[in-house]
Amino acid sequence: MTDVLAPTPTQHHDDHHGDEHHGPTGIVKWLTTTDHKIIGLSYTVTSVLMLVIGGFFAEIIRLQLSSPNGSLVSLAQYNELFTMHGSVMIYLFVGPFAFGALANIIVPIQIGAPDMAFPRLNALSYWLYLTGSITMLSGFFTSGGAANFGWVGYAPLSNSLNTPGAGADLWIGGLLLTGFSAIFTGVNLTATIFYLRAPGMTMFRMPIFTWNLLVTGILILLAFPVLTAGLIMLYCDRHFGTHIFSNTGGGVPVLWQHIFWFWGHPEVYILALPMFGMVTEVIAVFSKKPVFGYKGMIFATLTIAALSLGVWAHHMFTTGVVLLPFFSIMSLLIAVPTGIKMFNWIGTMWRGQIWFSTAMLMSLGFLFTFLIGGLTGIYLASPPLDFFTHDTYFVVAHFHSVVMALVLGAMAGLFYWGPKITGYILDERLGKAQFWFLFLGSQVFTFPQYLLGLYGMSRRMAVYPEQPQWQHLNELSTLGALMIGVSTILFVINIGYSWKKYPAGDNPWDAQTLEWFTTSPPPHHNFYRLPQIRSERPTWDYNHPEHRSLEHGTDHVVGAETEAHA
Amino acid sequence: MKVEAKMLLFLGLFFGAMCAVYWNWSLENAGGVMMFAGMLLCFLPGSYYYWWSRRMKERPEDNPNATQAEGAGVIDTFPGSSIFPFVLGMGAFFTVLALVFGVWLLVPGLALAGWAFLGGIGEGRRGGTH
Numbered sequence: 289m290t291d292v293l294a295p296t297p298t299q300h301h302d303d304h305h306g307d308e309h310h311g312p313t314g315i316v317k318w319l320t321t322t323d324h325k326i327i328g329l330s331y332t333v334t335s336v337l338m339l340v341i342g343g344f345f346a347e348i349i350r351l352q353l354s355s356p357n358g359s360l361v362s363l364a365q366y367n368e369l370f371t372m373h374g375s376v377m378i379y380l381f382v383g384p385f386a387f388g389a390l391a392n393i394i395v396p397i398q399i400g401a402p403d404m405a406f407p408r409l410n411a412l413s414y415w416l417y418l419t420g421s422i423t424m425l426s427g428f429f430t431s432g433g434a435a436n437f438g439w440v441g442y443a444p445l446s447n448s449l450n451t452p453g454a455g456a457d458l459w460i461g462g463l464l465l466t467g468f469s470a471i472f473t474g475v476n477l478t479a480t481i482f483y484l485r486a487p488g489m490t491m492f493r494m495p496i497f498t499w500n501l502l503v504t505g506i507l508i509l510l511a512f513p514v515l516t517a518g519l520i521m522l523y524c525d526r527h528f529g530t531h532i533f534s535n536t537g538g539g540v541p542v543l544w545q546h547i548f549w550f551w552g553h554p555e556v557y558i559l560a561l562p563m564f565g566m567v568t569e570v571i572a573v574f575s576k577k578p579v580f581g582y583k584g585m586i587f588a589t590l591t592i593a594a595l596s597l598g599v600w601a602h603h604m605f606t607t608g609v610v611l612l613p614f615f616s617i618m619s620l621l622i623a624v625p626t627g628i629k630m631f632n633w634i635g636t637m638w639r640g641q642i643w644f645s646t647a648m649l650m651s652l653g654f655l656f657t658f659l660i661g662g663l664t665g666i667y668l669a670s671p672p673l674d675f676f677t678h679d680t681y682f683v684v685a686h687f688h689s690v691v692m693a694l695v696l697g698a699m700a701g702l703f704y705w706g707p708k709i710t711g712y713i714l715d716e717r718l719g720k721a722q723f724w725f726l727f728l729g730s731q732v733f734t735f736p737q738y739l740l741g742l743y744g745m746s747r748r749m750a751v752y753p754e755q756p757q758w759q760h761l762n763e764l765s766t767l768g769a770l771m772i773g774v775s776t777i778l779f780v781i782n783i784g785y786s787w788k789k790y791p792a793g794d795n796p797w798d799a800q801t802l803e804w805f806t807t808s809p810p811p812h813h814n815f816y817r818l819p820q821i822r823s824e825r826p827t828w829d830y831n832h833p834e835h836r837s838l839e840h841g842t843d844h845v846v847g848a849e850t851e852a853h854a
Numbered sequence: 855m856k857v858e859a860k861m862l863l864f865l866g867l868f869f870g871a872m873c874a875v876y877w878n879w880s881l882e883n884a885g886g887v888m889m890f891a892g893m894l895l896c897f898l899p900g901s902y903y904y905w906w907s908r909r910m911k912e913r914p915e916d917n918p919n920a921t922q923a924e925g926a927g928v929i930d931t932f933p934g935s936s937i938f939p940f941v942l943g944m945g946a947f948f949t950v951l952a953l954v955f956g957v958w959l960l961v962p963g964l965a966l967a968g969w970a971f972l973g974g975i976g977e978g979r980r981g982g983t984h
Contacts, residue, residue, distance in 0.1 A: 312935060320935040403932050408939050415943025423950060454954050461950035482858050487914030487925035491857040510892050523953065546884040590861065594868040597892050598876065611880035818922045
């Protein structure tokens, strides 16, 4: 047990020289830790490993498609590969990375908290995530192979008649475990942000990253239980003879789509909002400016969360049983807060002193790629266009633009916060090479797919008609995928190359928020001392007293009244 | 606490309004029920926080002019390292594997989960190794 004393301004480094934390070491430390930084690091390593595994599946898929009658894998193997590529990337990489990895490490430090609100629950989240990942991937080692009904598991394809075998059940089991992991993380994030903020850290002084993670936590609590319930129903259909998702017993197959997408579309924002937050922080820091339109940014995030619960059936326009105008209007409306965010990011950079570090380049790449993904999303929100492009490569290209933007955002976060987490900076030259491969690769990878979709190539096909334009576009797309693969290899090389090479110091980027006030890596329970918090960028105000932030909506310098004591 | 409460109540109100429009317009039940449940899920903690925010003393983290000294003292008890999250995670793992490979896996699954529950309760607020 550790009673945590809130640090006071009178405490200094010297009072606590060295690490006062004496606990188990080695593997026992890893198994028994409740420290949010170690759990977050485990999350980071595991989810980046999942990115590599999912990326490996993607490369096989793209190599198969580089010629019309590719024979790299069989048709059955291809079904397993695209299913597990989507599942690994969405359930095991982007999601856990977004709300489990950097969020776990950074959110408590950004608000001046000693740890997450429920450290043991936090540890349980990680173990459920790890075992869920193992469960899902172990489908490849069963005789029937892994799940092969697509990452959405549509009924009735996913019932026991059409997809017998252990692979599908392992997919469901893995999702049950990771689903509970996500719910616990949502509880933890929300409780931490509500209850463990430092004195003076009011809600409207929290960094945008923390705000976005709060909204993400609330969205997790709204969305994930629906998926978990749906999976239990699917399992009952498969094994206990219920007919919830089958016509034969009076069930409704399309109900699965309602349940899945009622989770699935908020999930898109659960994945995106943390990356939005990372990019916001990076752009502000490397432009040497406060976030432009801080409150507008928060209200945009809340608006996205509010609208996200009412857009799910835009994935189901072609089923013919959903209310087209409602979902079309709601989906189009969500472009408004997202547009506000775009505007604010550009406003933050406007007339700033921009430092084109790797993290900043990744963020700019995010803006560009996300803009393409977002704008094509507006097309797809229009039912007539969606009828034309549904289940074609246009949709595939749309959401790959979005998720490649999220990967760029994730990399921005890793390059930005990596020094805080490890104490060492990643190599900038290798990082910039990685950026160009990743950014250009993303565009070369998705752009031909938009055209292929408009030419009518449908998704999830392992072979396609021999038409010269289709083949050339597919070759180009494969080239893009290989470039993305090279960027991932460069990242791994960079970690090895920069291992304990460039010490970071406490605040290598001259950053603004509270996590840069403590040491790198932070001590057990995070802080030896805290500055007075008078704005949303306390570290900046402390380091640059002559350029302190202004009160919102006024031209008063913050903390002027307490200057004598501070 | 007021901002937190109002945020949740606002989200709940929005979901309620959206649910009313959707349910009356589409006559489709699944989405209507899920939105209604979403509304309740926001009202439940939102109203609790609102009720408390009107009764509790202002917390230092809600006071824009608070000094760090106001937060001094024991703010919470954090558990030390503990093996039981791992044990419970393994219990859940085996329980889920029982769904796939046979009921016998429930034996290690529930045993581990039971050990974790008992051990975790025994550990209680004392925490683990330190």
